[in-house]
Amino acid sequence: MLCGNKNVRDALSRMTEGKRLAQxxxxxGEKGLGKKTLALWFAQKLLCTDSGSKPCGICKNCRNIAAGVHPDVIWVQHTGKLQGFSAETVRNVCSEAIIAPNSGDKKIYIFSDCDNMDVRSQNILLKVIEEPPAFTHFIFTAGSRQTLLPTVISRLVPFGISQCTEQEASSVLIERGYSPENAAEAVSCFHGNIGMCIAYLEDENLQRLAALTKEAVRCIIDKREYDLMRAFFSAGSDRNSTLSILNMLECVFRDAMALKIDSSLHCTGCDYEGASALSARLSAAKGQHYHKCIGKAYAAISANVNVQLVLTALCAELMGGK
Ligand SMILES: [Zn+2]
Known part of the structure; x- marks a missing residue:
């Protein structure tokens, strides 16, 4: 079931009904919002053979696309450690994109999670997205639009994908068989991000990381440096777990700063109570400084700097520091 982002779906529908269909x-948008689900929905919309409202979800094309076996809906394969797209892969797409579709009148290439697509591959891609054959469509998904080259972005019609409402998220979770209590717990952490709510309910490690993030917030509020270090290091040596905590912590600080401006504001992070306590204790300048420090630590760990070094420096900053 696709929910939320009605404005985007409406815009896409208008596009397919009108004469100016962007190719x-x-x-x-952030991870978990359903960008790939939306890409599939749009592919179904383009290839659906029903005469009524599209996608019908029942015709052969709709069913094959949903099952991932439609020959004209191609998920371009990721390659390498960073899960980008190799130059060879993109070159193959460019040469195949000009070949007519197998069964219908359109073919759709989906480049998902393009955040690690290197410059070389993007430049190769430029040729084909500048003037794609009339039957070829490309859908890209990414965490942010800044990850792609401006020359590439200028060829794409961008749609920012947002969370659905908490009520919608909660109904989807309950419909999927989760108990109302579990659904409520997940929604209190990840709000209208259904993908993250499901990840939370399915993945004990994510539950543990969310709990550690909340613990870290308490330690920052109470100025318990040793416990803060312990909370950070409990994430384990795995870089991704640390990144996940920093990401959640950054959200809590963003919420804290937003609550300072408007206390009725809707939180986006996993710890509403922590964010309101921080908002009451921190000055705007200090809060922004901390938020920036967390962002810098995240960037450093993403860039392969030693996790221990970064976290130790971050703890010192968050405990007052300079
Ligand atoms: Zn259909």
């Missing part, structure tokens, strides 16, 4: 689209 290169970008869906961007």
């Amino acid at each position: 290169c689209l970008l869906f961007y």
